[in-house]
Amino acid sequence: MTHTGRFRLWRGDAEGGALTDFDVEVNDGEVVLDVIHRIQATQAPDLAVRWNCKAGKCGSCSAEIDGRPRLMCMTRMSQFAPQDVVTVTPMRTFPVIRDLVTDVSFNYAKAREVPAFTPPADLAPGEYRMAQADVQRSQEFRKCIECFLCQDVCHVVRDHEENKPAFAGPRFLMRIAELELHPLDVADRVPAAQDEHGLGLCNITKCCTDVCPEGIKITDNALIPMKERVADRRYDPVVWLGRTIRRRRG
Amino acid sequence: MTETERHDYDVLVIGAGGAGLRAAIEARERGLRTAIVCKSLFGKAHTVMAEGGCAAAMGNANSRDSWQVHFRDTMRGGKFLNSWRMAELHAKEAPDRVWELESWGALFDRTADGRISQRNFGGHTYPRLAHVGDRTGLELIRTLQQRIVALQQADHAETGDYEARLRVFAECTVTELLTDASTGAVAGAFGYWRESGRFVVFSAPAVVLATGGIGKSFQVTSNSWEYTGDGQALAMRAGASLVDMEFVQFHPTGMVWPPSVKGILVTEGVRGDGGVLKNSDGERFMFGYVPDVFTGQYAQSEDEADRWYEDQENNRRTPDLLPRDEVARAINTEVKEGRGSEHGGVYLDIASRMPAAEIQRRLPSMYHQFKELADVDITAEAMEVGPTCHYVMGGIAVDPDTGASTLPGLYAAGECAGGMHGSNRLGGNSLSDLLVFGRRAGLGAAGYVAGLASRPPVDEAGVDAAAAMALAPFDPPSGDLPGENPYALHAELQQAMNDLVGIIRTEAEMTAALDRLDELRTRVRDVAVEGHRQYNPGWHLALDLRNMLMVGEAVASSALRRTESRGGHTREDYPALDPQWRHRVLVTRRAPDDPDPVVPRVVVEEAERDPMRPDLLELFDLPELEKYYTAPELVTHPGGEPA
Ligand SMILES: Cc1cc2nc3c(=O)[nH]c(=O)nc-3n(C[C@H](O)[C@H](O)[C@H](O)COP(=O)(O)OP(=O)(O)OC[C@H]3O[C@@H](n4cnc5c(N)ncnc54)[C@H](O)[C@@H]3O)c2cc1C
Ligand code: SF4
Ligand code: SF4
Ligand code: FES
Numbered sequence: 053m054t055h056t057g058r059f060r061l062w063r064g065d066a067e068g069g070a071l072t073d074f075d076v077e078v079n080d081g082e083v084v085l086d087v088i089h090r091i092q093a094t095q096a097p098d099l100a101v102r103w104n105c106k107a108g109k110c111g112s113c114s115a116e117i118d119g120r121p122r123l124m125c126m127t128r129m130s131q132f133a134p135q136d137v138v139t140v141t142p143m144r145t146f147p148v149i150r151d152l153v154t155d156v157s158f159n160y161a162k163a164r165e166v167p168a169f170t171p172p173a174d175l176a177p178g179e180y181r182m183a184q185a186d187v188q189r190s191q192e193f194r195k196c197i198e199c200f201l202c203q204d205v206c207h208v209v210r211d212h213e214e215n216k217p218a219f220a221g222p223r224f225l226m227r228i229a230e231l232e233l234h235p236l237d238v239a240d241r242v243p244a245a246q247d248e249h250g251l252g253l254c255n256i257t258k259c260c261t262d263v264c265p266e267g268i269k270i271t272d273n274a275l276i277p278m279k280e281r282v283a284d285r286r287y288d289p290v291v292w293l294g295r296t297i298r299r300r301r302g
Numbered sequence: 303m304t305e306t307e308r309h310d311y312d313v314l315v316i317g318a319g320g321a322g323l324r325a326a327i328e329a330r331e332r333g334l335r336t337a338i339v340c341k342s343l344f345g346k347a348h349t350v351m352a353e354g355g356c357a358a359a360m361g362n363a364n365s366r367d368s369w370q371v372h373f374r375d376t377m378r379g380g381k382f383l384n385s386w387r388m389a390e391l392h393a394k395e396a397p398d399r400v401w402e403l404e405s406w407g408a409l410f411d412r413t414a415d416g417r418i419s420q421r422n423f424g425g426h427t428y429p430r431l432a433h434v435g436d437r438t439g440l441e442l443i444r445t446l447q448q449r450i451v452a453l454q455q456a457d458h459a460e461t462g463d464y465e466a467r468l469r470v471f472a473e474c475t476v477t478e479l480l481t482d483a484s485t486g487a488v489a490g491a492f493g494y495w496r497e498s499g500r501f502v503v504f505s506a507p508a509v510v511l512a513t514g515g516i517g518k519s520f521q522v523t524s525n526s527w528e529y530t531g532d533g534q535a536l537a538m539r540a541g542a543s544l545v546d547m548e549f550v551q552f553h554p555t556g557m558v559w560p561p562s563v564k565g566i567l568v569t570e571g572v573r574g575d576g577g578v579l580k581n582s583d584g585e586r587f588m589f590g591y592v593p594d595v596f597t598g599q600y601a602q603s604e605d606e607a608d609r610w611y612e613d614q615e616n617n618r619r620t621p622d623l624l625p626r627d628e629v630a631r632a633i634n635t636e637v638k639e640g641r642g643s644e645h646g647g648v649y650l651d652i653a654s655r656m657p658a659a660e661i662q663r664r665l666p667s668m669y670h671q672f673k674e675l676a677d678v679d680i681t682a683e684a685m686e687v688g689p690t691c692h693y694v695m696g697g698i699a700v701d702p703d704t705g706a707s708t709l710p711g712l713y714a715a716g717e718c719a720g721g722m723h724g725s726n727r728l729g730g731n732s733l734s735d736l737l738v739f740g741r742r743a744g745l746g747a748a749g750y751v752a753g754l755a756s757r758p759p760v761d762e763a764g765v766d767a768a769a770a771m772a773l774a775p776f777d778p779p780s781g782d783l784p785g786e787n788p789y790a791l792h793a794e795l796q797q798a799m800n801d802l803v804g805i806i807r808t809e810a811e812m813t814a815a816l817d818r819l820d821e822l823r824t825r826v827r828d829v830a831v832e833g834h835r836q837y838n839p840g841w842h843l844a845l846d847l848r849n850m851l852m853v854g855e856a857v858a859s860s861a862l863r864r865t866e867s868r869g870g871h872t873r874e875d876y877p878a879l880d881p882q883w884r885h886r887v888l889v890t891r892r893a894p895d896d897p898d899p900v901v902p903r904v905v906v907e908e909a910e911r912d913p914m915r916p917d918l919l920e921l922f923d924l925p926e927l928e929k930y931y932t933a934p935e936l937v938t939h940p941g942g943e944p945a
Binding site for chain 2: 065081086093094097100102104105106111126150151155156167175190194198
C-alpha cells in the first residue's frame with residue numbers, strides 16, 4: 053500500500069531557517085527515516101540528516117517528530133494517519149548545523165569530564181570475577197546508544213543555555229551511576245556527582261526516561277539512587293565510609 | 303589552497319570502529335601523537351551494530367577449549383584459504399584482548415562462577431563468544447571509546463589539553479591518501495569536514511586504514527551507509543594490493559519484511575541459543591544440507607541436535623549452526639524450490655523453543671527490533687529471514703604480524719584488511735579480529751615511525767588534485783545539462799551487484815556486471831550535486847561512488863576469475879570445491895597503465911599462498927586435509943603418505 057504523505061521539515065542553518073512542505077510517497081512498513089531518504093533522493097538531494105545504522109542501534113538519527121524527541125529510524129509511519137502532516141525538526145537543545153543535523157559536541161565535552169573506570173589495583177586482566185546479579189544494574193545503563201534524546205528533552209538545559217556549564221545531563225549523570233554501581237570500580241563518585249556534574253539540578257521529572265529509545269529507567273534506576281547516596285553521605289559520612297571499605301575488600 | 307586546514311601527526315588512523323580505536327590506543331600508548339578520523343560521530347561506527355559476540359578461546363564455558371581448537375575452527379570455516387598466521391595469532395591473542403576490555407570497564411554477561419559467559423555460534427566447536435545480550439558491538443565500541451577518553455584525561459592532567467596526544471576528527475571523510483612524490487611511501491591523507499565541507503590535510507608518516515566493509519554496494523545488506531569500500535579503494539589508488547575480493551559473506555538471516563527493513567540482521571545468536579530454521583512445510587531442512595567436508599561433525603537427527611544444547615560431550619551440534627555460507631545457500635535453495643515463507647524467506651523459530659521471558663532476556667534487541675519494525679512478537683511467532691550481504695572476507699593485503707600493507711607506511715586492520723577469514727568468516731571472529739589486529743597494526747605503525755630517519759613530505763600536487771576531484775561534482779562536464787543524480791547511480795550500482803555478483807554467480811552474469819560497472823564509471827563523471835558544501839549528503843554520496851565502483855570491479859573481476867565454489871563465492875557453473883584453487887590467491891591492484899584519476903581500472907593476478915607451517919598443519923588429521931589439499935602439498939604431514 054502506498055499513499056502520498058505530507059511532511060514538514062525544518063530547513064536552514066545557524067543563521068536561521070523555516071519549515072518546508074513536501075508531498076512524498078509513503079509505503080507500507082516504512083519508518084520516518086525511509087521517507088526522509090526518499091525526499092533526499094527525489095526532491096532535495098542536499099537535505100542534511102544524520103543517520104547510520106537504520107536499525108535503532110547507533111543513536112545517530114535523533115530529531116523531534118511532531119515536537120517529540122525520537123529516533124527517525126524507529127518511528128513507524130503506521131502510527132500516523134495518511135492525512136496527518138508529519139513535522140520533523142532538529143533537536144532543540146543543541147545548536148543547528150544544517151536542516152535536521154545539530155552540533156552535539158556538548159555531550160562529548162561532558163563525557164570527558166566524568167573520570168574513567170578505575171580498576172582495582174590488585175586484579176590483573178582475566179582475574180575479574182563478578183556475579184551476573186551485580187553487573188546487571190550497570191549493564192542496563194550501558195545499553196545507552198548515546199542518541200542524546202534525554203539530554204535534548206531535559207528542561208534543565210532545554211531553553212536554558214545558562215545551565216549547560218554546570219549540568220552533565222541525564223546521560224552522563226547515569227554514566228556516573230553506572231560506574232558507582234560497577235562491582236569493581238574503586239573511585240568515589242558521589243560528591244562530584246552533586247558538586248561538579250549538577251545532580252542537584254535534576255528534579256526527577258522523568259522526561260528523560262520517557263524519551264529513551266532503549267527503555268532505560270534513567271530516573272528511577274540511576275538518578276534517584278545517586279541522589280539517595282548523596283543524601284546518605286550528607287547525614288552520615290561514617291556509615292558511608294564503613295560501607296565503602298567493606299565493598300572494596302569484598 | 304589557502305583555505306585548507308593542516309594537521310601533523312605521527313600516526314593517522316582512518317576509522318573509529320573496533321579496529322581503528324584499538325590501533326589508536328596502541329599507538330598513543332607507545333607515546334606517538336595519534337589522530338583518528340571517521341565519517342560518523344565518535345562511538346557510532348558500524349561496530350556498534352555487532353550483536354552476537356566476540357570469539358575468544360577463554361574456556362570459561364567449556365574448559366576443553368583452547369587456541370588450537372579455535373584455530374582449527376577458523377581454518378575450517380574459511381575452507382583452508384585463510385592466512386594461517388593470522389588465524390594463529392588471532393586464536394592465541396583473542397582472550398587477552400577480551401580480558402583487557404574488562405580492565406577498561408566492559409561488563410560482559412557472566413557465568414555462574416563470575417567469569418565471562420560464552421555462547422555458541424556457527425562453526426565454533428565450543429561456546430566461545432563473549433557477549434552482552436545481543437548488543438556486544440555496542441559494549442565493545444563504548445569500552446574502547448571510554449578508554450580513549452581515559453587516555454585523553456591522562457593527557458589533560460599532564461598537559462592541560464585533552465587532545466595533546468590523541469584527537470578524534472569526527473564527521474570528517476578521507477577521500478585520498480597522500481604520498482611522498484619521490485618514494486611513493488604514504489605521507490598523509492586528504493579529506494573534508496562533513497559539517498562545513500572544508501578541506502583538511504593530514505601529514506603523517508604512518509596511516510592505519512580501519513574503514514570497514516563494502517556492503518553498501520549491494521541492495522540487500524545488513525551494513526550501514528558507511529560501508530562504501532573507502533579503505534579498499536584508497537589503498538588501491540595509492541598503490542597497495544587487495545586479496546580475496548571474490549569472497550563476500552551473505553549472512554543467512556536478515557529480515558525480509560517489511561521492505562524498508564529488508565536486510566537488517568537477525569543475529570546468529572538466535573540459533574546459537576536454540577532457534578531453528580524451518581521451511582513452509584514446517585521441516586527443519588538444515589539436516590539435508592550438511593556438505594561432505596563436514597560429514598560426521600553435525601547431528602543427524604532433531605533429537606540429537608536438541609540434546610546437544612544441554613550435553614555437548616555426547617552429542618553433535620545442530621546443522622542450523624553450520625558455517626554461514628552453507629546456511630545461506632540452503633535457504634536460497636529452499637526458497638527457489640518453493641518452500642519459502644510468505645515474503646520470500648524461511649522461518650526462524652525460537653518461540654516454540656523456550657519461554658517468552660527467557661527469549662526477552664537473552665535476545666532483547668532482536669525482540670525489540672521485530673516488535674518495533676515488523677510488528678512481530680518473536681516470543682509468540684516465527685521470524686521470516688533470508689540472506690543479506692554482510693561482510694567482505696577479502697581486503698587489503700597485510701603482513702600478519704604488523705598489519706603492514708604492500709605500500710610503505712600504510713597499515714590496515716579490521717574488516718578492510720584481508721586474509722584472516724579465508725573464504726568465509728565465522729560469526730564472532732570479526733570483533734576479536736578487530737582487537738587483535740587493531741592492536742598489532744597500531745604497534746606496527748609505531749615501530750615503523752620509530753625507525754624512520756625523516757618524515758616523508760606530502761606531495762602538494764597530490765593535495766591540489768584531491769581538492770579538484772572533490773569539487774568536481776559541483777561543476778560537472780555536462781555543464782547546463784541536468785547531470786547524473788548520485789542517488790540514482792547508487793541504486794543502479796546496488797541493483798547490479800545484488801543481481802549479478804550476489805550469492806550464486808555465473809560467468810554470464812558477472813560479465814554483464816562488469817559491463818554495467820563500465821557504463822556507470824563513465825556516467826559517474828557527470829554526477830552533479832545541488833546546493834553548497836555544508837553538510838550535503840548528495841555531495842558525500844557522489845564522492846563515495848568512486849570507491850564503490852572501484853571495489854565493485856575488484857569483486858566482480860576476482861569472482862569471474864575463480865572457477866570453483868568455496869565459502870562466500872558460489873559459482874553455478876563451477877559448483878565444486880577445487881583443491882587446485884586452494885593454494886592460489888587472487889590479488890587485485892590498480893591497473894598500472896590506467897592514469898584515470900576518477901575510477902582507475904583494476905587488474906587481478908594469481909599468486910601462490912604461503913604453505914602452512916608444519917606444526918600447525920599437524921593439528922589436522924590427514925583425511926580431513928585431503929578434502930581440501932592437493933596430494934603434493936601433504937607429503938610432509940606426519941600422518942603418512944596421503945592415500
Ligand atoms: C548487523 C551486524 C552484526 C554483526 N555482528 C557481529 C558479531 O556478533 N560478531 C562479530 O564478530 N562480528 C559481527 N559483525 C561484523 C563486525 O561488526 C564488523 O565486521 C566490524 O565491526 C568491522 O569493524 P571495523 O573496525 O573494521 O570497522 P567499522 O566499525 O565499520 O568502522 C569503520 C570506520 O571507518 C570510518 N570510515 C570509513 N570510511 C572512511 C573515510 N573515507 N574517511 C574517514 N573515515 C572512514 C567509519 O566512519 C568508521 O568509523 C556484524 C556486522 C553487522 C553489520
Ligand atoms: S528526571 Fe532529571 S535529568 Fe531527567 S529530564 Fe527530569 S530533570 Fe532532567
Ligand atoms: S540514556 Fe537513552 S535517551 Fe539518553 S542518550 Fe542513552 S539511549 Fe539516548
Ligand atoms: S540510524 Fe542508527 S539509531 Fe537511527
